[in-house]
Amino acid sequence: xxxxxxxxxxxxxxxxxxxxxxxxxxxxxxxxxxxxxxxxxxxxxxxxxxxxxxxxxxxxxxxxxxxxxxxxxxxxxxxxxxxxxxxxxxxxxxxxxxxxxxxxxxxxxxx
Amino acid sequence: xxxxxxxxxxxxxxxxxxxxxxxxxxxxxxxxxxxxxxxxxxxxxxxxxxxxxxxxxxxxxxxxxxxxxxxxxxxxxxxxxxxxxxxxxxxxxxxxxxxxxxxxxxxxxxxxx
Numbered sequence: 001x002x003x004x005x006x007x008x009x010x011x012x013x014x015x016x017x018x019x020x021x022x023x024x025x026x027x028x029x030x031x032x033x034x035x036x037x038x039x040x041x042x043x044x045x046x047x048x049x050x051x052x053x054x055x056x057x058x059x060x061x062x063x064x065x066x067x068x069x070x071x072x073x074x075x076x077x078x079x080x081x082x083x084x085x086x087x088x089x090x091x092x093x094x095x096x097x098x099x100x101x102x103x104x105x106x107x108x109x110x111x
Numbered sequence: 112x113x114x115x116x117x118x119x120x121x122x123x124x125x126x127x128x129x130x131x132x133x134x135x136x137x138x139x140x141x142x143x144x145x146x147x148x149x150x151x152x153x154x155x156x157x158x159x160x161x162x163x164x165x166x167x168x169x170x171x172x173x174x175x176x177x178x179x180x181x182x183x184x185x186x187x188x189x190x191x192x193x194x195x196x197x198x199x200x201x202x203x204x205x206x207x208x209x210x211x212x213x214x215x216x217x218x219x220x221x222x223x224x
Contacts, residue, residue: 006153032211034211041217042217043115043201043203043215043216043217043218044154044201044215045214045215046211046212046213049211049212088153088154090154097159097166097167097208097209098156098159098167098169099156099213100156101146101153101154101155101156102153103151103152103153104153104154
């Protein structure tokens, strides 16, 4: 079993819908949680970063961390075709710099 | 400020050959990490360099090696290429080791025939 599980999709939704992307993990030592977005033929770019549990909002994006369930989510409101990309979750603990990555979910927003 | 650059962008090699990939981090960034990305496995950490020293290494065979120069530029080398080495190789840089924001280059897509 992988340390971080993420459904590869693809997830296809109509423009304007609320999108929910999720990752589960097994290592209770993880404290730092990130979401990256990767467009085709580009490297990943950091979207959201959360420390420990709770919610964080940035514009149309909201990141949630539920450490008791070892579950993190990224919500995208009012989704746009430009949001079509692969979304990767990544996480690490306090003592190890190395990030552990999910496989990525391919998201398609249909106009 | 220029982003992370990687050369070459595309590469085709045959089994048994070796390959060297190059990464130039953002100016002022001293930490460089390398990742292998494949459709089935996602991003797999290869190694991390900081101040010309390898600080961390992922679970890859010794055929994968790297180095960092005094100007923070980094190279990775794969010897005796195998078909399974076909992947996108990504380089990421950050100011320091524990920075939460890593900036990725566009990657080098390697195809091994």
